[in-house]
Amino acid sequence: MPLIRSLRSAARRVQRRPRRVDLSHPARSPLGSAVVNCVVYRDGVRQLGDCTPDEAVRKIRRSGGFVWMGLYEPTQEEFAGITELFGLHPLAVEDSVHAHQRPKVERYDGTLFTVLKTVAYVTHERLTTTSEIVSTGEIMVFTGPDFVITVRHGGHSSLGPMREELEGRPDHLALGPMAVLHAIVDHVVDQYLDVTDSVQDDVDAVEIEVFSPTGTRGTDAGRIYQLKRELLELKRAVSPLVRPLQLLVERAYEPVDPEIRRYFRDVGDHLSKANEQINAFDELLNSILQANIAQVTVAQNEDMRKITAWAAIIAVPTLISGIYGMNFDHMPELHWLYGYPIVVAVMVTACLLIHRGFRRNGWL
Template sequence: MSMISNLRKAVRLTHIRQRRVDLSHPARSPLGSSVVNCVVYRDGLRQDDCAAYEAIARVRKSGRGFVWIGLHEPTEAEFAGVAELFGLHPLAVEDAVHAQQRPKLEQYGDTLFTVLKTARYVEHDKLTATSEVVETGDIMVFTGADFVITVRHGGHGSLGPLREGLETVPDQLSKGPAAVLHAITDHVVDQYLAVTSAVHEDIEQVETDVFSDHHGRGTDAGRIYQLKRELLELKRAVAPLGRPLERLAEVPLPGIEADLRTYFRDAADHLARATEQVNSFDELLNSILQANIAQVTMAQNEDMRKISAWVAILAVPTMICGLYGMNFDHMPELRWTYGYPLAVGVMAVACFVIHRGFRRNGWL
C-alpha cells in the first residue's frame, strides 16, 4: 500500500501548486478546443505530445506503452473522430458526450467504459437556505489494451494534477491503462471524503444553532432542508459507484491484472467509508429536523397557553362590565356611591388571583 500513499502524496502536492490552473481552457489545449492533452507513455515515462492518430500509431507499431487522451466537454462532432479511431461502442460514445450519467462500469469487447461522478465542496461564508454546498460533475473513462480516453464534464475535477502526480511514479504508470483508471477512481473517492468532511462541519454548525435556539422559532429549518438536498446530490454520486468498484476489485476484466485488483479493493474500502458517512449524515439531519420541529411545536404550545391565560384573566372584567352595561332600571348598587369603586376593586382582585394562579402553573 506504500505505492498508493506515494501516489496520493504526489497528486496532492501537484494539486496545491496548480490549484488555480484550468487545464480545460482552450488556450491550454493546443490539440483542439476539447482535447486537453494527448500523450504517449512508454515504460511509465512520458513521451512527446502528438495528435491522436499519430500517438496510437506509434504505440501499436512499437507494441509498447499506451496513449492517454484527455477531453473536456466534447461535442458529438469533436468526439466522432476519436471514437472511430479507437473503435468505441456507439452507446458508450453517446453516454460520454452527454453528461449527468449514473456511475457505472460497462464492458464492450476488450474496452471498459467507466462513469464516475466528481464532487466538490462549494465554499461559503455562511450557510443559508439557498447556499450551494456540493457541486458535481462527470468523468468518463475508456480503457483498452493500449489507450486511455478520459472525458470530463463540469467546471471542476481537472485531471491535470493527477496526470502530473502519476508521472512522478513511473513504476505505477508502467502498469498501463488500468493503473490510470485506478488513479482516477482513487482520486474521485478521495474527493468524496474531503467533501463529506466539509459537509460534516456545516451539519455540526446547524446542530449547534438548533439546540442553542432557546426561543424555538424554527429559523434553521430552511438551512436543514438545503443541506438535505445537497447531501442527496452527493449521495447520488457516491452510492452507485460501489458496485462498479466491487467488479473492478473482484471480477477478472480485460486489462485489470490481479495485483491491480488489490488497489481497486483499497479504493472500494474508502468509498464504503464515504457512503457510510453520507448515510449517517442523512439520518443525523433527519434527527436535527425532528428536533427543530419539536422546538417549534413547543413554542407554539407555550404561546397558546399564554394567550389562553390572558383571555381567562380578561374574561372577568369583561363579564362584569357586560352585566352593568345592560342598562336595566333595577340593578344592585346602581345608585350606590361606592358601587363603581367596588366593581373596579372586584375586577382587579379577580384578575390578580387568576394571574397568580397561571403564574404558579407556568402558563405565564
C-alpha cells in the same frame, strides 16, 4: 503509496476549497478545442512531446506502450474520428458526449467504459435556503489494452495534478491503462472524502444552532431542507459507484490485473467510508429536522398558553363590566355609595388570583 496518499489528503484539508479551472481555454487545449492532451507512455515513462491521436496510435502499435488522451466536453463531431480510431462502442460514445450519466462500469468487447461523478465543495459564508454546497461534474474513462481516453465535464476536477503525480511513479504507471483508471478513481474518491469533511462542518453548524440553549428559537427549516438536497446530490454521486467498484475487485472484468485489484480494493474501502458518512449525515439531518419541528411546535404551544391565560384574565373584568353595562332600571348596587370601588376591587382581586394560578401552572 499510503504515505503519498496521506500527504495528499493532508494538503487538500489545508486547501479544502477547490479552485475552478476552465480547461476549455485554447491555451489548455493545444491539440484542438476538445483534446486537452495526448501523451504516449512506454514502460511507465512519458514520451517527450504531445502528438495527435493518429501519431500516438502509430507509435504504440509500432513500439508498444499505451496512449492517454484527455478531452474536455467534446462534441459528437469532435469525437467521431477518435471513435473510429480506437474502435469505441457508439453507445458509450453517446453517453460520454451527452453526460448526465449515472456512475457505472460497463464492458464493451475489450474496452471498459467507466462513468464517475466528480464533486467539489462550494464555499459560502452562511448556509441559506438557496445555498449551493456541492457542485458536480463527470469524468468518463475508456480503458483499452493500449489506450486510456478520459472525457471530462464540468469546471472542476482537473486531472493535470493527478497525472503529474502518477508520472512520478513509473513502476505503477508501467502496469498499463488499468493503473491510470485506478489513479483516476482514487483521485475522485479522495474528493468525496474531502467534500464529506466540508459538509460535516455545515451539518455541525446547523446542529449547534438547533440545539444550542442560547441560539435563536426555531431555526429556519428551509435551510435544513437545502442542506438535505445538497447532501442528496452528493449521495447520487457516491452511492451508485459502490457496486461497480466491487465488480472491479471481484474479477468480474478480466482485463483487470490482479495487482491492480488490490489497489481497487483499497479505493473501495475509502468509497465505503464516504458512503457511510453521507448516510450518517442524512440520518442526522432527519433527526435535526424533527427536533426543529418539535421546537417550533413547543414554542407555538407556549405562545398559545400565554394568549389563553391573558384572555382568561381579561374575561373577568369584561364580564362584570358587561353586566353593569346593561340598561336595566332595577340593578343591585347601582345607587350604593361605595358600589363602584367595590366592583373595581372585585375585578382586580379576581384578575390577580387567576394570574397567580396561571403562574403556578407555568402558563405565564
